[in-house]
Amino acid sequence: MSILEVANASFSYERQSENIFEDISFKVGQGEIFCLLGPNGCGKSTLLDNILGINHLNEGDIRVMGKNTRTLKNGQIARYIAYVPQSHERTFPYQVIDIVKMGRAAYTGRFSSPSAEDKEIAKEALDLVGLRHLRHRPYTQLSGGEGQLVMIARALAQKTPVIVMDEPTAHLDFKHEMVVMETIVKLVKTTNLTVVMATHFPNHTFYLENNGIKTTVALMHNKHFLEVGNPTRVLNEHNMRTLYNVNTKLMTCPLDTSTELKQLVPVSTLRGLNKEEWNADV
């Protein structure tokens, strides 16, 4: 059974204006990761906003665990779908544990505070991302990578079957990009979570696939999905050229006896370094 189902979805910010995306359909099953890939401004984040209920589709439906999100109140959607933002602006130096406890808002009355049980759930969530020892630190003092793990912990505290992540490794350094990816793999494997993720790194999807997670990639292009499928099938030199106007080489090398490491290596943009063609449309 699919956990999340998007059917014939179209959206524009205002009725008359041009659609951001049109007639998009896909399904994600439990324990799967669905990756949205596409150039800046192609509508990935807008599609995620619609899944989260921040915006509402003009046409089509979004179902989570069989329930149409149109019929759900915001507080109910938050019990099915959690959100990890691309970048979180830190204003007040809350303690890490207080940030994670906010994940319990959907289960806490408007005029009450999280209970002792909520606090335990928050601590468990911090355990899952390996940050329990930092729980009393002001989260404004954490590094970018740790901050992102706190956001993931907050989403976990929400205890939802689905987590939506918008470029969770943007702005992170070489190591922390890996830490966040490993955390996602670990979580999906141990908790059978379903993840919908927008990303700018095609190779991340190979990484997920190599670690034994059922990964589906959707290439978002001209308001539609250019192609949907597993990374090995979808991520090829031809599609990268269409999607990003970038020439790539698909490199493979054996990682160990059973797995083969695949990487898409960018070579050049279509216009290349040739000066005369700089003005030509890319």
Added chain:
Amino acid sequence: MRKRIIYILLIIAPLLCVFASLFVGRYPLSLALVIKTLWGQIALVNYDIPDMYQTLVWDIRMPRAILGAMVGGCLAVSGASFQGLFRNPLVSSGILGVSSGAGFGAALAIILFHGNTSAVYIFAFAFALLAVLLSYLIGRVYNTTPTITLVLGGVVVSSIFSALISFAKYVADPYQQLPAIVFWLMGSLATARYHDILVAGVPMSIGIAGLLAIRWRVNVLSMGDREAHSLGVNLAVDKGIVIICASLATAGAVCVSGIIGWVGLVIPHICRMIVGNDNRVLIPASLSLGACFLVLVDNVGRIITGSEMPLGILTALIGGPFFVWLLKKTKGGGW
């Protein structure tokens, strides 16, 4: 355990400040006299205390101190809540134009009704709420009220009412009305009586109670609209409750005390340094410290000069150095 001690301190401190202020003023009173007067009033025992002292303690100093505590608490709590709601530490209780609206209402009443006290209260209160309503309507676009347009709405409304205050001063009679307007704008508790507490206490209490009740949600709202939404918050309702409560509290305070700056901006920050940023503790702490601060400052104002020094001047003169001292001592508390 530590939490419990903090909460007990937060409750006791304002009571102590109010009690202490019964001794402060031009006529020094002995402890025995004050206690006898209080007990005489509460238990209806006659101790043969001269009427003058009776009046001084029970009818003048007591209501003044209580009102001061309530006003200080309201301004600080509204400021703390707005800082969270607008995710901006530079915001104060006047951000949506409450203070300038109240100022114009009071000035208008002073000109139209020659300073009739009830008229001043009613006009100040009504225009304070009108200003917030206008800010809200200006900030409302696409059926939602994003934080940034709400702040802009507040800025616009504040400056319009500030201009109107200037206009009122310009047309006011310079011998009677102008000084009255100027003094009102500088803030004072000198005329406080019990009926002020009863009248203004209603909106202040409603506002405070609401903000205390919803204080954890202010944490969540301070994550920003997008994240608060995805955490399951009904933005329109929760933001609305915070705005209405904070505005009621501030409008109730300002209409009886005049404009007292500083408390709504800096008391929350002093509390942030002491108890941290979690609004579950921050908001009660602001209530308590705001109350203490205003009562103490009012006492200082009664001591240092023969005539009364306006509160709005003293809050900044006393609070400023204290804030700097605390900033150095706590090294900013995580900022």
